[in-house]
Amino acid sequence: MAFGKGCHLHLIDGSAFIFRAYHALPPLTRKSDGLPIGAVAGFCNMLWKYIEDAKGADAPTHAAVIFDKGSHTFRNDLYDLYKANRDEMPADLRPQMPLTREATRAFNIACEEQEGYEADDMIATLARQAREAGGRVTIISSDKDLMQLVGGGVEMFDAMKNKVIGPEEVEAKFGVGPDRVIDVQALAGDSVDNIPGAPGIGVKTAALLINEFGDLETLLARAEEIKQPKRRQTLIDNADQIRLSKKLVTLDPETPLSFTLDDLEIREPHVETLLGFLNAMEFRTLTRRVAEKFDAEPPPAPELAAPEAAPLAEPDEPAPSPDDYVCIRDADMLRQWLDQARARGWVAVDTETTSLDEMRAELVGVSLCIEPGQAAYLPLGHTTGDGDLFGGAERAEGQMDLKTALSLLKPVLEDPAILKIGQNMKYDFKIFARHGIRVGPIEDTMLMSYAMFSGLHNHGMDTLSDRYLGHQPIPIKELIGSGKSQVTFDKVAIDKATRYAAEDADITLRLWRRFKPRLHREAATTIYETEERPLIPVLADMEMAGVRVDAQVLSRMSNAFAQKMAGLEEEIAQVAGTPFNVGSPKQLGEILFDQMGVEGGKKGKTGAYGTGADVLEDVATLEDVNPGAAKLASLVLDWRQISKLKSTYTDALQTHVHPETGRVHTSYSIAGANTGRLASTDPNLQNIPVRSEEGRRIREAFVAGPGMTIVSLDYSQIELRILAHVADLPEMKAAFRDGLDIHAATASEMFDVPLDQMTSEIRRQAKAINFGVIYGISGFGLARNLRIPRKEAQGFIDRYFERFPGIRTYMDDTVAFAKEHKYVETLFGRRIHTPEIAAKGPAAGFAKRAAINAPIQGAAADIIRRAMIRMPAAIKDLPAKMLLQVHDELIFEVEQGKAEALIAAARSVMEGAAEPVMKLSVPLVVDAGQGASWAEAH
DNA sequence: AACTTCACG
DNA sequence: GACGTACGTGAAGTTC
Secondary structure (H helix, E strand, O other), X not given: OOOOOOOEEEEEEHHHHHHHHHHHOOOOEOOOOOOEOHXXXXXXXXXXXXXXXXXXXXXXXXXXXXXXXXXXXXXXXXXXOOOOOOOOOOXXXXXXXXXXXXXXXXXXXXXXXXXXXXXXXXXXXXXXXXXXXXXXXXXXXXXXXXXXXXXXOEEEEEOXXXXXXXXXXXXXXXXXXXXXXXXXXXXXXXXXXXXXXXXXXXXXXXXXXXXXXXXXXXXXXXXXXXXXXXXXXXXXXOHHHHHHHHHHHOOOOOOOOOOOHHHHEOOOOOHHHHHHHHHHHOOHHHHHHHHHHOOOOOOOOOOOOOOOOOOOOOOOOOOOOHHHOEEOOOHHHHHHHHHHHHHHOEEEEEEEEOOOOXXXXXXXXXXXXXXXXXXXXXXXXXXXXXXXXXXXXXXXXXXXXXXXXXXXXXXXXXXXXXXXXXXXXXXXXXXXHOOXXXXXXXXXXXXXXXXXXXXXOOOOHHHHHHHHHXXXXXXXXXXXXXXXXXXXXXXXXXXXXXXXXXXXXXXXXXXXXXXXXXXXXXXXXXXXXXXXXXXXXXXXXXXXXXXEEOHHHXXXXXXXXXXXXXXXXXXXXXXXXXXXXXXXXXXXXXXXXXXXXXXXXXXXXXXXXXXXXXXXXXXXXXXXXXXXXXXXXXXXHHHHHHHHHHHHHHHHHHHOEOOOOOEEOOEEEOOOOOOOOOEEEOXXXXXXXXXXXXXXXXXXXXXXXXXXXXXXXXXXXXXXXXXXXXXOOHXXXXXXXXXXXXXXXXXXXXXXXXXXXXXXXXXXXXXXXXXXXXXXXXXXXXXXXHOOOHHHHHHHXXXXXXXOHHHHHHHHHHHHXXXXXXXXXXXXXXEEEOHHHHOOOHXXXXXXXXXXXXXXXXXXXXXXXXXXXXXXXXXXXXXXXXXXXXXXXXXXXXXOOOHHHHHHHHHHHHHOOOOOXXXXXXXXXXXXXEEOEHHXXX
């Protein structure tokens, strides 16, 4: 039947169905093979319910499910940040996408998508065509972006709420009729799709304005007449942006379509095809239901795996057995394994290399695992035996050519429909990136463990395998040895390497199968998917970019330090009366406390005197009592400072300058710190000196490349701002809103000193207390830090609690929460386990303070992680590169002259990083600097 | 490998 | 009443 008068077209918004299904259901997997299938199951149930409900008097004559296709549309050309806020599609949803199309066809409903066009535009076009042909249209969706189409024979239907959306419902939502919806949307913007709109104007105000002026163009033309000065200025200043927003929200009713309305005529499902599909998906209930409806025989259920699995050793899962692992020697065999990965939609991957340093490591082999126990190792760079001193090692036989192997691996490793599962994938990501392969989508068992179990244990493969599989993997030491006799992995014989390497991939896959369903149960999915996994490519790019370090500057400093140290050592020997190893705390302690007779030396658990800086500082004040010791202590303090700078910074950093890039490439561990912070290693670039004048000069060696500038942005007082928000401290929040000096404001509040009479001494004390609170304050700790009597310190704390009562409540509530749940949580839902909270003795004190600190430090970590993940898209066109993260600071390199543009873009990302999930009651403020070196930029 | 010290936020 | 204590990290050097 040709579409025409009296016809009724149903248009189903496919993506809406899929996302609703995905989020409504736990992460189901197909029983026989673990294929993620939850969204497909929900989608099929919704389609079936739709078909059943759509029968009867007002039944459609034509219907189609419309899907989005491709990520780049004309809207991206108009505005490159369109939908830039969107989180990446969850990795376990991606492989389900093609299956939803298949499901639609199995139900014998027209399934349409058009490369480069959003489903919404296709729906707009079809609705127009149907109206013009004299028919009626129902759009099955509750998406507000489609509401502009309502009216004149077009209505929407919210399948979840079973509610028709007509002109009245649209007006209730937008405050205007369907024909003015786009005007309101243009003004109000949309954070989900990243439509800018007019700042400060929401739907309510927008509707008010449109109703007053009639339409958007009139409003913009007569903006001068608006009474409210701020609103008037906003509209005048942002007219272009508002017009752009309107273009973005307006659906295109002229999308070219490769089919016609007539093609969408309702068809009865082909029973066998439908049952075949549902059965293959192993949807038992739905298969039975559909079979009953059609009076058909349900097909025999596919063979199911053994009954419900025990947590440790699943009965259908034999223990890893290295004898079963396969060694891939040629292209045909590799193709077979890759085909298996394609068929399933996932593969566990692990690389073997010659070094733990990803920037210097050479690829030696790749292991793959498809199913528990089915793993293979692909040797690529093994050498024979030990070779001789003159590099006589030769390439081992029976290995595929590296180039050929990589060219076969690349399409699979980059295939968006195949999940690549790894343990610590940032490592493998970088190794492959250096061979021109950008691995994705990714799943990482280390990060899954971190998201679920932070605070309980570390997240290395050995720990996870032991705890969750009850299996101890082959120790790497058995292959490469340890200490002086250690060799690189390429020297290991291929058969031995196969047993070890394939096992790692096998274990990774097994861990993934256990962790995946557990993520939801542990409420860790959101953190994992929004803050851990997306960080992998971001950090990998930062690490590979590296930061330019001028080794000559460092070398000169080293020499100067060496001279100064030698001078000090001479002087020290003289004062001490005997030369000794100044670097030995033990020898120093004996000289100070035994030979020179300083009183009050305290021995630690090893029986040695403590000689930390605080002890030496006290001794250095004893000029009158023991001038010799005072002089010695003071000299050693100087020596230690220089020694530290030299050994840890000026000397060590030089060895980290990469010979080819001339830059230093640190490595960030994502799952190292319990609170969600990153940690930087090899070298640690998060503790480059800054507090002392001499130390700060080391930052002069961190320089911009030729023609480039270093830019640094850091959050101002982020932890105190978070504290003010979570503990609900009205005075502190007000101080932040007013942009006051927070420590001075605290001091004023506590000591009743007006701000204009504040002294630096009072402010210093308030600052110490502010930090103390973040750390889980104690009278003892504050007393030691401020060097005041304990009683006095306790008095300060009491007064602080009195003036900021929210603090006490926050601390008590947090500790009580930790005791009850054995974990604490950040604003963003990151959980940090606190098993020690139940301990007795001093450990309980530690655990308490850690529990108080974790939500604050953790939320700050969440915020900068979120900023970092959004950063690459925001700065890619400048062009600029993000190089380093130091907890509350991000360091960039940008072309000279583009620094201001970078600061504007990066600041906006950082200050808005809590949104949209969290609206803080204090503003986030970011300070910025720029210069030729880190010293200048900070 | 453990301990001490000290650099950072 | 005593115990011990600020939170989170990584690296270098000494000692065992």
